[in-house]
Amino acid sequence: MILGTVFLFGLLVGSFLNVCIARLPEGRSIVSPPSHCPRCATPIRWYDNIPLLSFLVLRGRCRSCGHGISWRYPLVELLNALFFLGCVLQFGITGEAVVMMALCSSLLVITFIDIDHQIIPDVITLPGMVLGLLVGPFFMTPLAAPLPFNSAPFAGSYVTGLLNSILGLLLGGGPLWLIGLLWEKLRKIEAMGGGDVKLMGMVGSLLAWQGAFLTILLGAFAGSVVGTALIVAKKHRADAVIPFGPFLAAGAFITVFFGPDLKEWYFGMFRL
Numbered sequence: 138m139i140l141g142t143v144f145l146f147g148l149l150v151g152s153f154l155n156v157c158i159a160r161l162p163e164g165r166s167i168v169s170p171p172s173h174c175p176r177c178a179t180p181i182r183w184y185d186n187i188p189l190l191s192f193l194v195l196r197g198r199c200r201s202c203g204h205g206i207s208w209r210y211p212l213v214e215l216l217n218a219l220f221f222l223g224c225v226l227q228f229g230i231t232g233e234a235v236v237m238m239a240l241c242s243s244l245l246v247i248t249f250i251d252i253d254h255q256i257i258p259d260v261i262t263l264p265g266m267v268l269g270l271l272v273g274p275f276f277m278t279p280l281a282a283p284l285p286f287n288s289a290p291f292a293g294s295y296v297t298g299l300l301n302s303i304l305g306l307l308l309g310g311g312p313l314w315l316i317g318l319l320w321e322k323l324r325k326i327e328a329m330g331g332g333d334v335k336l337m338g339m340v341g342s343l344l345a346w347q348g349a350f351l352t353i354l355l356g357a358f359a360g361s362v363v364g365t366a367l368i369v370a371k372k373h374r375a376d377a378v379i380p381f382g383p384f385l386a387a388g389a390f391i392t393v394f395f396g397p398d399l400k401e402w403y404f405g406m407f408r409l
């Protein structure tokens with residue numbers, strides 16, 4: 138019953154995320170005007186705007202003009218609903234689950250905007266960083282402890298959490314910022330967009346430095362595998378720009394849902 142409600146709520150929020158993905162990069166309002174068909178401009182009626190269902194009923198076509206509706210709309214709705222479900226299963230019905238839902242939704246929007254426009258909007262990442270520093274310290278994922286220095290005096294306190302959050306922000310954004318700076322100096326081109334730096338600042342402030350570390354590790358791994366595959370398949374030239382945001386987002390999703398297990402497994406190898 139509760140899980141069903143969470144799933145439906147996830148679909149509804151997902152539907153709103155689609156609006157954000159389409160309108161944020163163009164600087165348009167996300168509240169008005171109401172959704173309309175991009176071709177015939179007919180406003181979409183409420184019964185044609187029901188997440189997932191309407192897409193199936195209309196078989197992916199506009200009711201007035203038959204213009205094809207992208208399969209990405211239902212995909213975003215479904216993914217968001219699954220992430221919400223995952224957050225509740227992972228963190229219970231807690232404030233932490235709510236914050237992780239917000240993180241997942243933000244990452245979904247960032248992923249598709251970065252794929253379409255190769256930008257990551259500050260409108261999402263800057264408030265995300267502030268939110269991370271404000272609420273991050275109240276809960277620290279099982280990933281967070283222990284701090285890299287002797288934290289006994291602060292153990293379990295707000296201060297520990299805040300240090301974890303600040304370290305996460307710096308260690309999340311810092312390395313990408315440095316790589317970007319070096320690359321710019323060496324090749325005279327901008328390689329790592331500032332958006333990626335701020336994205337990692339947001340992820341780090343919410344998932345602590347351990348989470349940021351794991352996210353970058355997974356993101357870089359996924360990015361190099363997919364990047365190499367694309368170049369080998371000759372779909373991309375070797376110097377083509379592939380947006381890094383979606384890979385970082387994928388790394389962060391894995392960190393949120395499987396981070397503690399991965400950490401256990403990773404450090405377990407050294408405990409032999």
Ligand SMILES: [Zn+2]
Pocket residue numbers: 174175176177178179199200201202203204
């Ligand atoms: Zn239409």
